[in-house]
Amino acid sequence: MNIVVCVKQVPDTASERRLRQDGTVDRAGPEGVVNELDEYAIEEGLRIAEAHGGEVTVLSMGPGRAAEAVRRALSMGADRGVHLCDEALAGSDALGTSYALAQVLGRIGFDLVICGAESTDARTGVVPAMLAERLSVPQLTLAGKVDIEGGSVTVRRVTDEGYQVVSAALPAVVSVVEKINEPRYPSFKGIMAARKKPVQTLSAAEAGIDPGQVGLAGAATAVADFAVRPPRQAGVVVADEGDGGAKVAAFLAGRKFI
Amino acid sequence: MAEVLVLAEHAGGQVRKVTFELVTAAARLGEPAVVWAGPGAEAARERLAAFGAARVYAAESGEFDQYVAAPKAELLAWLVAGRAPAAVLVAATAEGREVAGRLAVKTGSGVLADAVGVAAGPDGAPVAEHANFGGAVTVHATVTRGTPVIAVRPGAVSAAPAAAAGAAELVPVAFTVSGAARAARITGRERAEKGARPDLAEAQIVVSGGRGTGSADGFKVIEELADALGAAVGASRAVTDAGWYPHQFQVGQTGKTVSPQLYVAAGISGAIQHRAGMQTSKTIVAINKDPQAPIFEIADYGVVGDLHTVIPQLIDEIRKRKG
Numbered sequence: 001m002n003i004v005v006c007v008k009q010v011p012d013t014a015s016e017r018r019l020r021q022d023g024t025v026d027r028a029g030p031e032g033v034v035n036e037l038d039e040y041a042i043e044e045g046l047r048i049a050e051a052h053g054g055e056v057t058v059l060s061m062g063p064g065r066a067a068e069a070v071r072r073a074l075s076m077g078a079d080r081g082v083h084l085c086d087e088a089l090a091g092s093d094a095l096g097t098s099y100a101l102a103q104v105l106g107r108i109g110f111d112l113v114i115c116g117a118e119s120t121d122a123r124t125g126v127v128p129a130m131l132a133e134r135l136s137v138p139q140l141t142l143a144g145k146v147d148i149e150g151g152s153v154t155v156r157r158v159t160d161e162g163y164q165v166v167s168a169a170l171p172a173v174v175s176v177v178e179k180i181n182e183p184r185y186p187s188f189k190g191i192m193a194a195r196k197k198p199v200q201t202l203s204a205a206e207a208g209i210d211p212g213q214v215g216l217a218g219a220a221t222a223v224a225d226f227a228v229r230p231p232r233q234a235g236v237v238v239a240d241e242g243d244g245g246a247k248v249a250a251f252l253a254g255r256k257f258i
Numbered sequence: 259m260a261e262v263l264v265l266a267e268h269a270g271g272q273v274r275k276v277t278f279e280l281v282t283a284a285a286r287l288g289e290p291a292v293v294w295a296g297p298g299a300e301a302a303r304e305r306l307a308a309f310g311a312a313r314v315y316a317a318e319s320g321e322f323d324q325y326v327a328a329p330k331a332e333l334l335a336w337l338v339a340g341r342a343p344a345a346v347l348v349a350a351t352a353e354g355r356e357v358a359g360r361l362a363v364k365t366g367s368g369v370l371a372d373a374v375g376v377a378a379g380p381d382g383a384p385v386a387e388h389a390n391f392g393g394a395v396t397v398h399a400t401v402t403r404g405t406p407v408i409a410v411r412p413g414a415v416s417a418a419p420a421a422a423a424g425a426a427e428l429v430p431v432a433f434t435v436s437g438a439a440r441a442a443r444i445t446g447r448e449r450a451e452k453g454a455r456p457d458l459a460e461a462q463i464v465v466s467g468g469r470g471t472g473s474a475d476g477f478k479v480i481e482e483l484a485d486a487l488g489a490a491v492g493a494s495r496a497v498t499d500a501g502w503y504p505h506q507f508q509v510g511q512t513g514k515t516v517s518p519q520l521y522v523a524a525g526i527s528g529a530i531q532h533r534a535g536m537q538t539s540k541t542i543v544a545i546n547k548d549p550q551a552p553i554f555e556i557a558d559y560g561v562v563g564d565l566h567t568v569i570p571q572l573i574d575e576i577r578k579r580k581g
Binding site: 013014017018019023036037093094095098120121122123124125126127128129130132133134136137138139140141142154157158159160161162163164165166167168169172178179219220221222223224225226227228229231232234235236237238239240243244245246247248249251252253255257258 | 326531542559
């Protein structure tokens with residue numbers, strides 16, 4: 001089975017994240033890490049390949065630094081990498097990102113595409129569904145469990161209300177939620193092996209991407225303005241002297257919560 | 259005035275609250291027209307009209323419930339083509355966001371996901387407000403191509419009955435779901451036990467517990483306080499990782515984002531990833547043994563103390579005041 005895992009390098013959530021003057025995410029300043037949910041996607045891809053045979057290709061779109069995310073996935077055990085890297089792609093919105101990724105996926109081919117359900121930087125959560133729409137394949141998103149049997153895939157979809165069981169024929173796009181598995185740490189052996197694994201770096205032109213549909217200029221959305229939210233002012237902090245609960249109650253009553 | 263389409267969220271014949279919030283937001287941009295996928299439009303019509311819906315497009319097919327996202331996106335795309343609305347609003351729920359994404363691809367339009375506010379800009383076109391990086395940055399964004407598709411976070415807009423509410427016209431829509439949209443079939447479903455507590459994302463009050471609760475057993479006091487306040491229960495990642503409380507109640511960067519009127523953080527230190535899920539709450543109360551805990555930097559009221567003594571006393575006080 002040909003499994004492609006889409007990964008995104010994002011600013012570390014433990015760092016102070018910023019927007020640049022043009023409203024795009026500052027990807028140069030804070031330390032970049034693999035988007036946390038994508039680690040679950042990589043792990044799930046590896047497990048499916050281990051159980052059913054096949055190869056795992058990791059695909060990332062992003063600036064030069066995103067190669068680190070590809071390398072990380074390779075050191076976890078993915079077989080090869082594709083890094084879509086082009087200045088023209090910088091500032092792409094969800095419409096442009098899904099278009100660019102779909103162009104590459106169409107070229108490299110797949111039986112199963114696995115994504116994390118959302119990225120920690122933009123948190124739009126729309127790209128996996130957009131990929132399914134663009135690739136005209138079934139969408140099995142928000143999976144808390146993935147089962148492959150023959151030519152079909154069944155997921156336990158985590159919804160706001162509970163769970164759904166969703167089935168479809170392959171090829172398909174799957175997105176996974178947190179806690180679907182326990183992502184492995186790259187072993188020393190894995191890190192060494194990753195150095196020898198093939199990584200193909202593609203420009204937009206090489207992927208057949210129309211530059212008019214990507215990047216900040218090709219985006220269908222625009223940031224009008226943005227402002228850093230003023231930090232919250234610390235309020236009153238009191239010590240519990242046997243009356244802590246009563247003090248909180250008085251505060252809540254003063255604010256009409258009780 | 260141009261129409262603004264609103265995709266109704268409903269379950270078991272009940273209109274979900276977010277639908278009224280979307281109608282309220284749509285009225286700021288044009289004439290709200292609700293799109294109702296599945297049975298039950300007639301029964302909901304009057305309530306939708308009270309919030310300002312001028313029209314309800316009713317596609318009665320039962321198939322919308324059997325497949326993931328694609329049929330609803332197809333229905334909306336079909337209506338966009340036929341009605342040329344000024345915008346389409348959906349709820350930023352699990353499925354709503356996916357419907358929004360697919361609709362944006364189908365119509366070649368910009369999509370603004372997870373908006374916390376919607377208003378008409380100087381040219382009348384919609385401007386969406388976003389709380390990025392867990393509310394650290396406020397962003398206003400617009401759609402520059404196609405029909406704006408905006409997914410609005412539940413609870414972000416207050417539903418307001420329309421001042422001059424009329425009747426909503428019911429427009430039956432003869433729409434057939436295509437074969438392509440039937441690719442991912444829902445073969446089973448299971449509703450999570452919700453109990454009497456409000457939904458975490460929509461609750462006015464959220465009581466969250468962290469590592470300081472000490473154990474699954476120790477976490478029970480959080481539920482008791484939540485019930486005394488009529489609140490939803492949340493948990494920090496430390497708690498859900500330890501298995502003391504179910505994962506779906508995690509508040510934070512990788513969990514739910516909440517913005518209630520009151521957020522009570524008990525035994526939660528307030529790491530940046532937790533703050534990203536709750537720092538836009540109107541009022542924050544913190545209870546923690548460690549006076550250096552960063553949660554106190556953003557709390558309106560903090561008590562340095564053991565939650566296992568402070569909370570039981572607080573519950574007693576609440577009961578006394580409630581008589």
